[in-house]
Amino acid sequence: MSQAQTEFKKVAEANVTLPCYHRLHLLEPTSLDIEWLLKDSEAEPKVVITYAGGNIYNDLIEEQKGRVSFASNFLTGDASLEISLLQPSDAGQYTCKVKNAGQYEWTHITLKVLEKPSKPKCWKEGEMSEGKTIALQCNSVTGTIPIMYTWQRIDEDGKRGSLPPMAHINLSNPAQIFMKNLTWVATGLYQCTASNEAGQETCIVEVTVQYAQNVGIVAGVVCGVMGGLSLVFLAVWLTIKKKEKRKYEEEETPNEIREDAEAPKARLVKPGSSSSGSRSSHSGSSSTRSTANSASRSQQTLSTEATPHITPTQHGPMAMDGREPEPKKVNHANLIKTEATATMVPAQSRAFQTV
Known part of the structure; x- marks a missing residue:
């Protein structure tokens, strides 16, 4: 007799009991034979556990040693198989075969061991600047397929929300989203969730958009x-x-006066000048001293001369006989007196003009 095939789905690391009930125990208890077979990807099925001749053999598959056993009293009609700490390698088609006194009962069960996605890895690609395009990636290395990927944005309060308007999911690879023409609105935290029938795992990536104006300011x-x-x-x-x-x-400029420098010229004052009246009170005393000094210098000059001063000969009228008259003798005393008088007169005149 054969029973309909059933299916079990269990998560990895969990325990499962595959049911198998029979009535052959009522016949000859000593001749009862029970056997569990596993057919996986290999062509030939493998014996998981068996009861024969009053003995139990449960270490026939290396990967299942210590994890398989009969769940109940198989001698009373319950030959269910218990598998603990399920692994992906435990998945496959199981057959429970009970034989006694030439009669057979079969039970077929398909076991699927579901493995939840491994913790995904999140990363970003592209330049995080305004106007640029970036991509957010997410991937789980292990897990029972199909694995679904979803993206959400986390706000400041830790709440999950929708993606910004510039974000678009890659239809050919839902684990990837593109964000085009970035603005400051895209700044924030983004969470990727990888999920399947066994469970889910998440990862978070941070996006910080750099403002173009800040770059210009810097x-x-x-x-x-x-x-x-x-x-x-x-x-x-x-x-x-x-x-x-x-x-x-300062080092190159000479400190002494050039020898060829021209002395300042004296300024003559014309008699009757209108400016003499305005300057009379200021220069009265200085004019008197100038007059006295000039007279003193003239007298010293005349007294120190060693030779008499000869004046040019003045020609008078011709004598009647055509001969020139004899030159007159010069009186040196009179000459000295005349020159002294002539020298003092201009000085006194200047003093009077200044006054």
């Missing part, structure tokens, strides 16, 4: 600082050069 500040430093260095350099030039000029 560049402007840097340029301003560099320009300011350049001006400071230029001012210091010019000051040093100016001091060096001044020092050089």
Whole structure:
């Protein structure tokens, strides 16, 4: 007799009991034979556990040693198989075969061991600047397929919400989303959830969009600082050069007056000038001293002359006989008196004009 095939789905690391009930125990208890077979990807089925001749054999498959056993009293009609700590390798088609006194009963069960996705890895690709395009990736290495991937945004309060308008899911690969023409609105945390029938795992990636205006401000500040430093260095350099030039000029310029410098010319005052009245009170005393000094210098000059001063010969009228008259003798005493008088008169005249 054969029973209909059933299916079990269990999560990895869980325990499962595959049912198998029979009535052959009522016949000859000593001749009862029970056997569980597993047919997986291999062609030939493998014996999982068996009872024969009053003995139980349950270490026939290396991967299942210590994890398989009869769940109940198989001698009373319950030959169910219990598998603990399920592994993906336990999945397959199980057959419970009971034989006694030439009669057979069969039970077929399909076991699916579901493995939840491994903790996914999240990452981002692209330049995180305004106007750029980035991609968010998510992937679980292990897990029973199919694995579903979903993306959500986490706000400041930790609540999950919808994606921003510029985000689009890649239909050919739902684990990837594109965010085009980035703006500051895209800044935040994004959570990827990988899930299947066994469970789910999540990962989080952070997106920080850099503002274009901030980049411009930083560049402007840097340029301003560099320009300011350049001006400071230029001012210091010019000051040093100016001091060096001044020092050089002071060392090279002669301290004594040039010999060929022209003496200042005396300014003559015309008689009757209108400006004499305005300056009379200021220069009265100085004029008197000038007059006295001039007279003194004239007398010293005349007294120190060693030779008499000869005046040019003045020609008078011709004598009647055509001969020139004899030159007159010069009286040196009279000449000295005349020159002294002539020298003092102009000085006194100037003094009177100044007054």
